[in-house]
Amino acid sequence: MQADERRHRVLEFVRMSGGFASLPQLAKELGVSESTIRRDLDVLEESGVARRTHGGVFYAGGAPQLPAFELREPEQWAKKHAIAQAAAQLIHDGDTIFFDGGSTTYELARLLVGRPLQVVTNSLPVANLFAANAYADLNLVGGYVYPRTGVALGPHxxxxIGRLNVRRSILSTAGITERGFYNSNLLLIEAEQAMIDAADEVIVVADSTKFGCQSLAQLCGWDAVQTVVVDDGLSDEWRERIESFDTQLVVAPTNSEFSNAS
Amino acid sequence: MQADERRHRVLEFVRMSGGFASLPQLAKELGVSESTIRRDLDVLEESGVARRTHGGVFYAGGAPQLPAFELREPEQWAKKHAIAQAAAQLIHDGDTIFFDGGSTTYELARLLVGRPLQVVTNSLPVANLFAANAYADLNLVGGYVYPRTGVALGPHxxxxIGRLNVRRSILSTAGITERGFYNSNLLLIEAEQAMIDAADEVIVVADSTKFGCQSLAQLCGWDAVQTVVVDDGLSDEWRERIESFDTQLVVAPTNSEFSNAS
DNA sequence: CAATTCGTGATTGAAAACAATCATCAGTTT
DNA sequence: AAACTGATGATTGTTTTCAATCACGAATTG
Incomplete structure (x- = not known):
């Protein structure tokens, strides 16, 4: 199926064009007919990542133009949103919160806009959420901005981060095993380890597909993480296993109701 | 003149509508004819804050919701744009550039998107311009983000900044007298002084109304600044005076043609 | 007070995009 | 092999939007 691939290229092109592309442009660029592009746009609009206008599409992703946020498969996104809603209940007004990059932490940040918080982040999309917000103070972590994700990393x-202290750090991860948490980028791991050291409480948000997956390098063990928030797709086996660790487990109901945090 | 007010409301409405609004929507919302809206959109597109499509506008401000950049009085903006265009010719591919905050430096940054540069900035809006750009490397300066302007300041x-070195620093200023350059925020001045120390060449972009104005505190003297870019509204008196300093003066023609930088 | 300028609203013919339909083709199933 | 399914490209008539133009009224200017 090359249709999906083509739709990704449509989005990519829209993004490169500064948020908008016309229908003939896209047809020419991708070497297909306008009819096909029209159908693709219908699909993309349906899934909420783009919005049609007379004559073209423009990008509708919540985060301006960083590709990481583009492909929201509706199902995945529902999980992330549920996780974010459950995690939001763990945050209290006045807290000092460190937000890592990642789409789930971004969703959580979105839910917290308007709350009186001290926000620290190395994620440009998250920073944009709070930049104009009068209720939250925003401290931005500098560094080399990783183009794909918009996250500041590196020695700076x-x-x-090493000079900061926060109440809670919200981290994302690429994989979780019984030995601990993993991520795929060494610079990112360095930064995240600093976030762990800087925090009184570490909260990891991760959807259930991450469990059982390793990734490039280990971020930390279970003892470093006080709370894990996950969607309700998590197997019973894993739930029991986490019981045996000294880590609090919050399961976010995917469907409607909420929420039994304990 | 309520035309300006209406254009602001157009932008506001577009922003509230999630980045896009159709032409009939706007006409109905603001109670004017579509013709008027069309003319407004032409103006807004001309000034770069919105982008037209067949059937509507979408918001094109690189800085999502910082109000400071929304209200561009056309006249002032023409100056700033001219200054930015002249300054852009001072920048060479491959340069390492430090962008200060401010609307004129932001305009300049907009013109430089797509060029191969090493970009360093403490301005969130500027960072957003380059974050997803494959041609430029982006280094973000962290710190406390000042809500109104989206600029990172403070000790961090x-x-x-003190640990960086750049080829050129692009600074804005609130006032210029024969004794030097001024700004109105002490934290900002601290950061800007560090930018001056970090740079081989300091370029100040300022419109002609800034000349002769003092402000809260002094940023630096004339000897610290190698180049000043200003619009052609600058008085002959000032042009002569700058001649006597060891600072290069670039006058940006406001109208059409370009450009005699030397 | 007359003239001018500027912003606005309405109209019009031209151009563009839309949705719907049909034909073709490849891969799969029966 | 024949039939079916799904994706694609082309075509059609209809609808929408566009740019240009004219006319009206208010505010400014001489």
């Missing part, structure tokens, strides 16, 4: 970032 | 910012 690690060094600055 | 100063400290990080």
């Amino acid at each position: 970032a690690v060094e600055m | 910012a100063v400290e990080m």
Whole structure:
């Protein structure tokens, strides 16, 4: 099926064009007919990542133009949103919160806009959420901005994080096993380890597909994480296993109701 | 003149509508004819804050919701744009550039998107311009983000800037007298002084109304600044006076043609 | 007070995009 | 092999939007 691939290229092109592309442009660029592009746009609009206008599409992703947020498969997104809603209940007004990058932490940040918080982040999309907000103070972590995700990393970032202290750090991860948490980027791991050291409480948000997956390098063990928030797709086996660790487990109901945090 | 007011409301409405609004929507919302809306959109597109499509507008401000950039009085903006265009010719591919905050530096940054540069900035809006750009490397300066302008300041910012070296720093200013350059925010001045120390060449972009104005505190003297870019509204008196300093003066023609930088 | 300028609203013919339909083709199933 | 399914490209008539133009009224200017 090359249709999906083509739709991704449509989004990519829209993004490169500064948020908008015309229908003939897209047809020419991708070498297909306008009819096909029209059908693709219908699909993309249906899934909420783009919005049609007379004559073209424009990008509708919540985060301006960083590709990481583009492909929201509706199902995945529902999980992330549920996780974010459950995690939001763990945050209290006045807290000092460190937001890592990642789409789930971004969703959580979105839910917290308007709350009186001290926000610290190395994620540009998250920073944009709070930049104009009068209720939250925003501290930005500097460093080399990783193009794909819009997250500041590198020695400057690690060094600055090392001088901060926060109540809670919200981390994302690429994989979780019984030995601990993993991520796929060494610079990111360095920064995240600093975030762990800087926090009184570490909260990891992760959807259930991450469990059982390793990734490039280990971020930390279970003892470093006080709370894990996950969607209700998590197997019973894993729920029991986490019981045996000294880590609090919050399961976010995917469907409607909420929420039994304990 | 209520035309300006109406254009602001157009932008506001577009922003509230999630980045896009159709032409009939706007006409109905503001109670004017579609013709008027069309003319407004032409103006807004001309000034770069919105982008037209067949059937409507979508918001094109690089800085999502910082109000400081929304209300561009056309006249002032023409100056700033001219200054930015002249300054852009001072920048060479491959340069390492430090962008200060401010609307004129932001305009300049907009013109430079797509060029191969090493970008360093403490301005969130500027960072957003380059974040997803494959041609430029982006280094973000962290710190406390000042809500109104989206600029990172404070000790962390100063400290990080102090560890960087750049080819050129692009600074804005609130006032210029024969004794030097002024700004109105002490934290900002601290950061800008660090930017001056970090740069081989300091370029100040300022419109002609800034000349002769003092402000809260002094940023630096004339000897610290190698180049000043200003619009052609500058008085002959000032042009002569700058001749006597060891600072290069670039006058940006406001109207059409370009450009005699020397 | 007359003239001018500017912003506005309405109209019009031209151009563009839309949705719907049909034909073709490849891969799969029966 | 024949039939079916799904994706694609082309075509059609209809609808929408566009740019240009004219006319009206208010505010400014001489």
